Amino acid sequence: MEPDSLPTEVILTHPRQSLGKVQLDWTPQPGNYLDFQGKTYAVLERRHRYQFKYGRYRLYNIALYVQFAQRPAEKTLVDGRWVVGDATCIYNAKSEIVRCAVNPHGPCQDCRYYEKV
Template sequence: MLVELRQAGSEALLDRLDLENAPQPGRWLETEEQSFLVLQRRHRYTLRNGRYEISSVALLVKPQIRPADAQRWRHGWVIGDPDCRFNARSPLLRCAVWPEGPCDNCTHRELR
């Protein structure tokens, strides 16, 4: 399937890839040269024989290297410790108290 990588905000075309499964928002996509965080996914359809079929997918991405402490949690990715009370449970933000991290050295760390 044709997947277009577009810059989030400006929607400038960054690259076109042929992928079997396009990643969902909140996940990282790593190519040979770069790493991207997928923020939004848009489907494009064509009408063939009276039925709509998916023809391509446009991913709005942000160039970003996956942090070392990012981990899979439930249905997506989380930066830091998801069991901490202050963790945002998001691939974009670690926590409200100490967003730069890492969680290991945080004095405010406590379980939910």
């Protein structure tokens, strides 16, 4: 195991099943996208698993709960994080996972509901 990587189990949320394990050199946050075994998944949740050894707990594994997803073509940087779609629209959810309620699948360009903030 490399010093900056932890064993990470990738778990599909529906239907619940383990897709396998991987060594990652980065820490995926909910809302990030992960390419695994030739498919793209959105990270929904990250759980840490600890082991008690030599009188102390240490992080020994990470579990990522994911769902199949397409990488969005439209992203906007808002306060240091990427959100899906055009963040200048009042209907934009300002989320890494959901674009908006009125046009969740997009695209934002030429959307009939677009209203500037």
